[in-house]
Amino acid sequence: MALISRIVDIPLFLYIESGCVDRLGEILSRNNLSFESVLLLSGPTTFQVLGEKVAETIRKTGSKVSTLTISDSTIDTAEKVTEKIKNSQYSVVFGVGGGKVIDIGKYAAANEGINFISVPTTVANDGISSPVSVITYNREKRSIMTKMPIGVIADIEVIKNAPIRTIRAGIGDLLSNISAVKDWELASQVKGDSFDEFSTLLSSRAAESVLNSDLDDILTEKFLNMLVGSLILSGISMGIAGSSKPCSGAEHKFSHALDAVAENPALHGEQAGLGLIITSFLRGDDWKRFISIFKRWGIPTTARELNISREDIIRALLYAPTTRPERYTILEHISIDEEKAMNAAKKTGVIE
Numbered sequence: 001m002a003l004i005s006r007i008v009d010i011p012l013f014l015y016i017e018s019g020c021v022d023r024l025g026e027i028l029s030r031n032n033l034s035f036e037s038v039l040l041l042s043g044p045t046t047f048q049v050l051g052e053k054v055a056e057t058i059r060k061t062g063s064k065v066s067t068l069t070i071s072d073s074t075i076d077t078a079e080k081v082t083e084k085i086k087n088s089q090y091s092v093v094f095g096v097g098g099g100k101v102i103d104i105g106k107y108a109a110a111n112e113g114i115n116f117i118s119v120p121t122t123v124a125n126d127g128i129s130s131p132v133s134v135i136t137y138n139r140e141k142r143s144i145m146t147k148m149p150i151g152v153i154a155d156i157e158v159i160k161n162a163p164i165r166t167i168r169a170g171i172g173d174l175l176s177n178i179s180a181v182k183d184w185e186l187a188s189q190v191k192g193d194s195f196d197e198f199s200t201l202l203s204s205r206a207a208e209s210v211l212n213s214d215l216d217d218i219l220t221e222k223f224l225n226m227l228v229g230s231l232i233l234s235g236i237s238m239g240i241a242g243s244s245k246p247c248s249g250a251e252h253k254f255s256h257a258l259d260a261v262a263e264n265p266a267l268h269g270e271q272a273g274l275g276l277i278i279t280s281f282l283r284g285d286d287w288k289r290f291i292s293i294f295k296r297w298g299i300p301t302t303a304r305e306l307n308i309s310r311e312d313i314i315r316a317l318l319y320a321p322t323t324r325p326e327r328y329t330i331l332e333h334i335s336i337d338e339e340k341a342m343n344a345a346k347k348t349g350v351i352e
Ligand SMILES: [Zn+2]
Pocket: 125, 126, 173, 247, 248, 252, 268, 272
């Protein structure tokens, strides 16, 4: 019998520290990377914050750099960027910005078979180093399998200066792994879904390291290092699983449903965090633990804090099963209905 091995796609290089963007030139040369022509994507604000500086640094290494501003992560924008890459001879795409910029960059680079380097300016979700892009089709968000970035340069100083709301959302998205893993276990027991121990070990340990932290201040370098590292491990767990399953269960269906039905959706990680509280209640798990940790770090625990109406919370819980019908979760398992949704949302204090 031939030797059996399993190949895991991970980034070639990874830098999580304050000021690492200043060392970009050195990082590229240390990894033997030089590019003739670079496409750099950035957001309208993040271009000024960091994009321009990164573009200048890459130019100094002798590369030609074109820049493009990304304001949304719709399929239209994703296709336009893909087209731009197709018509030019870019050797690599840099995504310098928040989730939308990185989602578009991963999608377009993977479509055209070129590499992507992730330079996150915020850590509001676990997409900074995953092979998944969340792309919006009309109002519906879909997770598309793309390709793992070849490198991640996460400058803690930049991430720390982003709105604190993004950091809190990143914690919400990370901790929701705990709910996602439970749903995958359930799907495997009830529906015979194939379950991946290694990827779920990685995604739950990543979440637990932050969950068990005794740090009160989420803006310290120590905390942010741990958060960014854990979000990166979450991304890799999705790469190992070949799907978003280790990081996306009922709580994510709830967030996707809110995006579709709510008048004013909040950040993905904030919504997933609320979803974690409600779905933990539905499973009979210790949801109060999440409430007390969320409160300690200023993460929203109520619909009111997110400016979402109680009607939209209930509507989203009922709509959630349709958002990814093939994924079996606690919502399908208990046949969520209006009474159960109302009871869970009220008892957990998510709605009054
Ligand atoms: Zn997520």
